[in-house]
Amino acid sequence: MTESRKPLNGAAFLLAQIGAHAANRFAERVGDLGLSPAEVGLLRMIAAQPGRSQRSLAADLGVVPSRVTAMIDPLDRSGLVERRRSTEDRRNYELHLTPKAGALMGRLFETATAHEDDICAGLDAEQRVRLTELLRVVAANQGLTPGVHPGYRG
Amino acid sequence: MTESRKPLNGAAFLLAQIGAHAANRFAERVGDLGLSPAEVGLLRMIAAQPGRSQRSLAADLGVVPSRVTAMIDPLDRSGLVERRRSTEDRRNYELHLTPKAGALMGRLFETATAHEDDICAGLDAEQRVRLTELLRVVAANQGLTPGVHPGYRG
DNA sequence: TATTGTTATACTCTATAACTATA
């Protein structure tokens, strides 16, 4: 067996290695904006469905409700997320982004775009398209939900 | 801007998403053998350079020496790694794999190969080769060391 | 009685620092 056929040089290993690297680089970038990757995900989910409850976030994220409390707290304190008691069911909070968060989302978009360009810097435009296509095939085949990445928890 | 051009659908995001998935699946597989991914990495490093010290492992892994103590302990207790006091410098341990570990390494190889096939199941042979090539370009461009993936710690 | 969210508690992981043995 040649060196290049060992599993350590295969696509799955490279995906895990590069994926970890990409996630770390992204964490550094959003860290400059004062956010963790998990917080970015939370802001995205609230932006996509304003008014949703903490319970629904917990379900989608696969974490326990008390965890969401702990994750929303700092976003609330820093004025990015607003908890509004639901008038229909006063047990619920309706979560909304503040105007301050709206401005931040623009910067996050720029950050994510720069990150994409950075990770793909070694590829020309055509290679980048081909890589993206192949990755989409793999993601679909593995049953991954577009736009959602659960981190390394399982 | 079309949906497909948002960073969430770009190669970097897909790499992080699929990478996390691949790492989790790998963790499940090696978990069936009673090992964590970190332990697999440790066994590999000792197999590659028998007799190396805990200190050198700590340096390569970018962790603190006390961490290596904690990681080697269960491998020692389960009879996979042997600590031999160095005769040249009795402060050092020389780490070696036991025969029991040797047999396990064979199973690990099979596990890693099955994992590769699983992750790439959505691709035909040619696509798989192309993906691997593109990933190697990205890995090299990002300065990643072949065969070493540091996990998500940074 | 069931549900949303919070708080209190415990467990896990990891790093820092003090310590032992050796050089």
Next chain:
DNA sequence: TATAGTTATAGAGTATAACAATA
């Protein structure tokens, strides 16, 4: 005095369970 490894301690992160308010 410096180095290899261990142990003790503390901090972050996360889950479980008990709790308050509402339905």
